[in-house]
Amino acid sequence: MATDAAAAPRYSLPPGRLPAEDILFCVDVDLEARAEMKSAAAAASSGSTSTASPQPAGAAGGAPAAGPRTAVRRMDAIKQALLLFVHSKLTMCPDHRFAFGSLGEAFSMVKKGFSSDAGSAMEAIHSLSASESRYAMADLTQLFMTANHEGTRAESQGRLLRVVLIYCRSSMKPQHQWPVKPKNFTLDIIYLHDKPSADNCPQMVYDALVDALDHVSQYEGYILETGQGLARVLFRQMCILLSHPLQRCIQDDLDIPKQVAKKTLAIEAAQNEDGTPVSSQQ
Amino acid sequence: MSPSADAAGPASSASAPPLTPSSRRSSTTSSRTPSFPSGYALPSPPALPRLRLATRRLTWLACRWDRSGPAAATAAPPIGSRSPSPSASTTSTVTHPRSKRSNGTRVWNCSSDSATAGDFVYNALSPKVAPDVVFGPEDERFQPLVDYDVAGNGDKSCLARWDCRAPEGLLALVQELRELYIEYQKKRVHMVDDARVAFELSTVLSKEGIEVCMVPSADRPDEVKFAVPLLDSDLDIAKLVPGCPWRLPQKIHLQVIFPISRSSSYSSMPSAPRLKLISTPDLKSLLSVEDVKLPPWSNGMRATILSISGIFTFLVHFAIPLQFPKQQPVLTLQSSQHCNADGTPIMSPPINDYPWSPRWDQADMVERIYDFLTDECQNFKKFCSDAITQQK
Numbered sequence: 001m002a003t004d005a006a007a008a009p010r011y012s013l014p015p016g017r018l019p020a021e022d023i024l025f026c027v028d029v030d031l032e033a034r035a036e037m038k039s040a041a042a043a044a045s046s047g048s049t050s051t052a053s054p055q056p057a058g059a060a061g062g063a064p065a066a067g068p069r070t071a072v073r074r075m076d077a078i079k080q081a082l083l084l085f086v087h088s089k090l091t092m093c094p095d096h097r098f099a100f101g102s103l104g105e106a107f108s109m110v111k112k113g114f115s116s117d118a119g120s121a122m123e124a125i126h127s128l129s130a131s132e133s134r135y136a137m138a139d140l141t142q143l144f145m146t147a148n149h150e151g152t153r154a155e156s157q158g159r160l161l162r163v164v165l166i167y168c169r170s171s172m173k174p175q176h177q178w179p180v181k182p183k184n185f186t187l188d189i190i191y192l193h194d195k196p197s198a199d200n201c202p203q204m205v206y207d208a209l210v211d212a213l214d215h216v217s218q219y220e221g222y223i224l225e226t227g228q229g230l231a232r233v234l235f236r237q238m239c240i241l242l243s244h245p246l247q248r249c250i251q252d253d254l255d256i257p258k259q260v261a262k263k264t265l266a267i268e269a270a271q272n273e274d275g276t277p278v279s280s281q282q
Numbered sequence: 283m284s285p286s287a288d289a290a291g292p293a294s295s296a297s298a299p300p301l302t303p304s305s306r307r308s309s310t311t312s313s314r315t316p317s318f319p320s321g322y323a324l325p326s327p328p329a330l331p332r333l334r335l336a337t338r339r340l341t342w343l344a345c346r347w348d349r350s351g352p353a354a355a356t357a358a359p360p361i362g363s364r365s366p367s368p369s370a371s372t373t374s375t376v377t378h379p380r381s382k383r384s385n386g387t388r389v390w391n392c393s394s395d396s397a398t399a400g401d402f403v404y405n406a407l408s409p410k411v412a413p414d415v416v417f418g419p420e421d422e423r424f425q426p427l428v429d430y431d432v433a434g435n436g437d438k439s440c441l442a443r444w445d446c447r448a449p450e451g452l453l454a455l456v457q458e459l460r461e462l463y464i465e466y467q468k469k470r471v472h473m474v475d476d477a478r479v480a481f482e483l484s485t486v487l488s489k490e491g492i493e494v495c496m497v498p499s500a501d502r503p504d505e506v507k508f509a510v511p512l513l514d515s516d517l518d519i520a521k522l523v524p525g526c527p528w529r530l531p532q533k534i535h536l537q538v539i540f541p542i543s544r545s546s547s548y549s550s551m552p553s554a555p556r557l558k559l560i561s562t563p564d565l566k567s568l569l570s571v572e573d574v575k576l577p578p579w580s581n582g583m584r585a586t587i588l589s590i591s592g593i594f595t596f597l598v599h600f601a602i603p604l605q606f607p608k609q610q611p612v613l614t615l616q617s618s619q620h621c622n623a624d625g626t627p628i629m630s631p632p633i634n635d636y637p638w639s640p641r642w643d644q645a646d647m648v649e650r651i652y653d654f655l656t657d658e659c660q661n662f663k664k665f666c667s668d669a670i671t672q673q674k
Contacts, residue, residue, distance in 0.1 A: 080621065083621065083627075084621065087626050087627050088597060088616065088627065091599055091614075091616070091629075092586045092599065122624075122625060193301075196301075202301060203301050206301040227301075236595040236618060240588065242586070242588070257589050257595055258589065258590070259592075260591050260655060260659060
């Protein structure tokens with residue numbers, strides 16, 4: 001992959017047919033998924049993602065409306081991010097398929113089977129809802145078991161299985177009893193957390209997530225985190241996960257998206273708080 | 283003692299430093315490169331000559347091979363002719379009067395797919411003389427011996443040193459003619475005036491073992507057939523399995539048959555080529571080539587990039603048409619932050635009227651598209667904001 005080194009190597013993609021993906025989403029539905037996002041996100045994003053039925057264009061978009069005073073919660077942003085992912089991925093290739101599940105104390109599927117139908121994905125996404133209480137644990141064993149089973153099935157169909165875990169708890173480390181086994185699925189993680197404080201331990205949770213990823217992921221999986229509470233950062237991270245695992249560089253080298261801002265504006269872009277990489281070439 | 287989520291308000295304006303893994307994260311990938319097919323199916327080979335080498339049963343009927351001209355190479359020798367001169371039997375029709383040549387041996391068979399056929403014919407009265415070879419009507423222009431002359435490098439056909447006692451003589455001749463025939467077909471195909479075929483030839487023929495030929499047809503457009511071997515030529519399955527009864531090496535090819543578009547207008551979409559698997563008979567017992575479902579021909583290629591301008595993250599979908607680079611890629615921008623009321627992300631209309639020339643080199647094309655997108659994404663950002671405002 002191209003780096004920012006002085007003699008940046010040319011990126012070249014060897015010709016090949018990439019297998020279509022079966023992507024299993026696992027969304028944390030703990031109470032912490034009800035945490036509010038930054039209010040700026042409400043203005044930047046639009047519409048509602050918590051209603052199940054489509055609203056006519058021009059309507060305010062249902063509750064919670066995207067007005068400046070209405071809070072957008074993590075779960076709302078997660079749902080919009082999932083819709084963004086599904087539509088983008090299907091635009092890239094209509095053969096990809098999706099399934100959805102939730103993580104409470106353990107993993108459970110919203111409904112069986114993978115589908116490339118956008119409508120059924122939207123239904124499953126809208127059916128997710130955050131709990132009103134905290135769970136006593138976050139056990140990933142069943143998730144890995146399901147993924148492993150689906151991974152074998154996917155392989156026999158010439159497809160690639162992926163798991164995308166969206167985790168929201170700032171003080172609860174995920175756990176699992178998954179033995180060392182041949183890896184047949186790739187795991188990505190998005191971790192939404194509160195700012196580190198005396199009362200939480202997102203760093204420890206993050207480390208545990210990293211360990212889990214290293215333990216199970218077949219190809220290079222990405223773990224992306226944010227404590228800023230900005231929906232647009234979550235959306236950007238979801239877009240990074242659109243990349244096919246067989247086309248990925250290792251996470252240490254990950255530097256997309258790059259700014260298209262022209263050279264004079266590059267300095268301005270560097271001052272924004274998103275921490276996006278600034279491209280110094282071109 | 284975690285703070286309750288209800289109490290969580292908007293974060294302070296200071297950004298949280300990113301979390302760092304306390305232990306260095308090892309790369310979990312084993313850099314496994316899956317051996318997916320490269321997208322080119324194997325073409326079936328043009329006919330493999332099946333040699334029924336001369337045995338005592340063969341009654342030879344042969345004429346001397348005469349290199350005096352193309353007609354000589356293709357003329358069918360009259361039965362019983364003693365005359366070595368081919369001019370006596372010059373016929374450009376090159377029919378196969380099989381009934382007259384009942385004493386000849388058809389040595390070079392072709393698969394039923396190929397229209398070509400060749401007969402190796404020995405003269406029963408002059409068995410020491412090299413055989414004549416008679417080709418089908420479509421190959422009137424195949425002049426292998428003329429090619430040697432034209433090449434002018436002193437090479438000669440093995441007919442020039444024909445030794446009737448050499449057991450491998452006929453095989454050498456068949457192989458020589460086959461190689462020349464392959465080159466002849468390649469030249470024919472190169473002369474086809476079809477942009478897509480020309481593109482395929484320029485990118486594919488460098489690969490080992492791929493053969494092409496013309497498939498002329500009376501009742502439908504001419505076609506060009508590619509044959510791509512699927513097995514390494516040095517892989518002999520029979521040797522891998524002890525006790526394997528197969529005597530001949532097995533081959534399996536993918537045939538890709540491109541119809542040649544007659545019209546020179548580039549706006550018409552060429553139709554997808556036909557794909558077919560062809561294998562030798564023994565291999566068919568193991569792998570049914572009829573039932574194999576080959577992936578459909580993709581109608582162009584798509585790629586998507588992720589980009590950001592300020593805090594506006596967006597995707598650009600590239601649809602690269604089959605007529606690329608004559609036709610430019612179609613660009614569609616998509617926001618990551620703006621969506622319609624039903625949750626679908628806002629997309630731009632397809633853009634294909636940006637500055638473009640197929641004569642630019644690739645680096646130029648990329649740079650100009652980049653510049654275009656740098657400006658266009660500002661328009662698109664506004665387009666998205668307007669769309670959101672209208673929804674409220």
